[in-house]
Amino acid sequence: MNLKQFIDENLPKLDEVLYELVRTIKAPAQLKESMLYSLEAGGKRIRPLFVLAVCDLFHNKKNEAYVVGAAVEMIHTYSLIHDDLPSMDNDDMRRGKPTNHVIFGDALATLAGDALNTLSFGVLARMENVSSEKKIELINLLSVAAGAEGMVGGQVLDIDGENRSLSLPELENVHINKTGALLRFSIESGAILSDATTEERSALVEYAHHIGLAFQIQDDILDIVGTTEELGKTAGKDVESHKSTYPALLTLEGAKQKLEEHYDYAITALRKIDKNTAILEEFAQYIVKRHN
Amino acid sequence: MNLKQFIDENLPKLDEVLYELVRTIKAPAQLKESMLYSLEAGGKRIRPLFVLAVCDLFHNKKNEAYVVGAAVEMIHTYSLIHDDLPSMDNDDMRRGKPTNHVIFGDALATLAGDALNTLSFGVLARMENVSSEKKIELINLLSVAAGAEGMVGGQVLDIDGENRSLSLPELENVHINKTGALLRFSIESGAILSDATTEERSALVEYAHHIGLAFQIQDDILDIVGTTEELGKTAGKDVESHKSTYPALLTLEGAKQKLEEHYDYAITALRKIDKNTAILEEFAQYIVKRHN
Incomplete structure (x- = not known):
């Protein structure tokens, strides 16, 4: 099976689980509509697909991987809703569609983001066929990855870096x-669900580290070489705002070389796992070659 | 021991645990500063004190009650930070101090709220001396209470009700x-930590229901009879904005009578518990008699 087949096989079920987890809550209609609007806005589902790809590697825990994947996608989506707000990045378009606050107003967009953040933890807590110990491990990891010590902290560093030039280690720290x-949580949660060995888990975390940086470098490159149409968001925004990016620090060629390095490290990490890692290898390739 | 002694005895430790849980995370300094600013802004700590008062009733699980109380206070505080944003209630003052976004800007205030929301679940997951099963039960309940099915959903209903007259059942639904x-989570979590029986837990939930409504009715009454100085926030705002409130629907006298009814129901619920419920009774009294 190749990556495309893997995605085609898993994406419909993943979306079904994700939407159902929101549709079934008892909440005001306009709030659910706002939450579903951004979830249904055509994301690539990279994070949940990583959870599934890791579980697939171990032939293990498929149904639960959809639920963990849905929880991660909720966090990712809430972060985009809040990032797009006028008080943050002030983006009107995302994935080729009007952003949440353009449709629902700033107040409801803020609350839809808050609700998705909170719901993701409930979804993990209510998961079936997973021991309470594992669920606590997942919830703890997600809280760290998504909060002040992870994603939200990175967002603060990113805003802080907008008005000055960052060094390469500072820039890496933002994106890590x-x-x-x-x-990393997406990949590590797959390892936890699948009872990976300590060695396998640590190889996957190493893979995740390099994939994460490669993902961001390609994002920075696409801002320069991509078109607004391809990206579904405004191209050239980084250059215009003099933002610290990999191409700005390393030149476009230097950034492309750095991207290749991280790709190579990611593949080397996978080699430590004595399983068929073809899907994860192709996933790494997709990350560095994608056009949006 | 009376309520004042109980508060004097518990509040310093509670604040210490709460601040320490934020101070010890590895996150950008300005983010932690913004999170701590609102936590330290002099809240009454009603929710964590309820967790503690219920555990005290059963002489059980005191140290963990501080941690659960801290988690609830983080959720409460994040909701205030987001509610005060210009895109929501646009309040410049809270508890007699400038609101978070006035000091830190809208972007950082939004992110500090997000980080507190996320941290609260991690805090519960990392709690010591509580079984994983109990922690999962607490996390599930908190996610429901704080999210689209609870607090955030109520906030959406509240905003939705601003431009029309609500019926009494609609108004109750907003505040519930x-x-x-x-x-309710604060009180029920105390019952869970303390291994209360099913009957005790359900009596406490009944108490919580009436306390919750009494709390809101008194809030509405204070907006009319209180002063801006006493309240630490602008008095008379509800009347000015023609908001649906208990006094608006029932007259001031009718609202006071409704308040007494809920107080009586709350006390009656406590009578079902064969323990010394003096602190919880006095707490109910405080809720209906408070001036801010």
Whole structure:
């Protein structure tokens, strides 16, 4: 099976589980509508697909992987809703569609984000066929990855860095937190659900680290070489705002080389696992070659 | 021991645990500062004190009650930070001090709220001396109480009701969710930590229901009879904005009578518990008699 087949096979079920987890809560209609609007806005589902790909590697815990994947996608989606707010990045378009606050107003968008954040932890707590010990481990990891010590902290560092030039280690630190932490959780949660050995888990975390940085470098490169149409969001925004990016610090060529390095490290980490890692390898390739 | 002694005895330790849980995370300094600013802004700590008072009733699980109380206070505080944002209630003052976004800006205030929301679940997951099963039960209950099915949903109903007249059942529904759900969690979590019997727990939940409504009715009454100085926030705001409140629906006298009714129901619920419920009784009294 190749990555495309893997995605085609898993995406419909993943979306079904994700939407159902929101549709079935007892909450005001307009709040659910706002939450579902952003979930249904056509994300690539990279994070939940990583949870599933890792579980697939171990032939283990498939149904629960959809639920953990849905929880991560809720966190990712809430972070986008809040990032797009006028008081933050002030983005009107996301994935080629009007952003949440453009449709529902700033107040409801803020609350829809809050509700998705909170719901993700309930979803993990209510998961069936997983021991309470494992659920606590997952909830603890997600809280760290998504909160002040991870994603939210990275977002603060990112805003803080907008008005000055960051060094390469500072820039890496932003991204390790802002995008890397949640990607790492996606991959590590798959290892936890699948009872991976300590060695396998640590190889996967190493893979996740490099994939996370590669993902961000490609994002920075796409801002320069991509078009607004391809990206579904405004291209060239980083250059215009003099933001610290990999191409700005390393030149476009230097950034492409750095991207290749992280790709190579990610593949080397996978080699430590004595299983068929073809899907995860192709996933790494997709991350560095994607056009949006 | 009376309520004042109980509070004097518990509040310093509670604050210490709460601040320490934020101070010890590895996160950008300005984010922690913003989170701590609102936590330290002089809240009455009603929710954590309820957790403690219930555990005290059963002489059980004191240290863990501080941690659960801290988690609830984080949720309560994040909700205030987000409610005060210009895109929501646009309040510049809270508890007699400038609100979070006035000091730190809208972006950081939004993120500090997000981080507190996320941290609360991690705090429960990392709690010591509580079984994983109990922690999962607490996390599930908190997610429901704080999210779309509880507090956030109530906030949406509240905003939705601003531009029309609500019926009494509609108004009750707003408050059962907006403020009641988290108060109920505070009281129910104490019952869970203390291994209360099913009967004791259900009596406490009944008490919580009436306390929650009494709390809101007194809030509405104070908006009319209180001064801005006493309240630490602008008095008379509800009347000015023609908001649906208990006094608006029932007259001031009718609201006071409703308040007494809920107080009586709360006390009656406590009578079902064969323990010394003096502190919880006095707490109910405080809720209906408070001036801010």
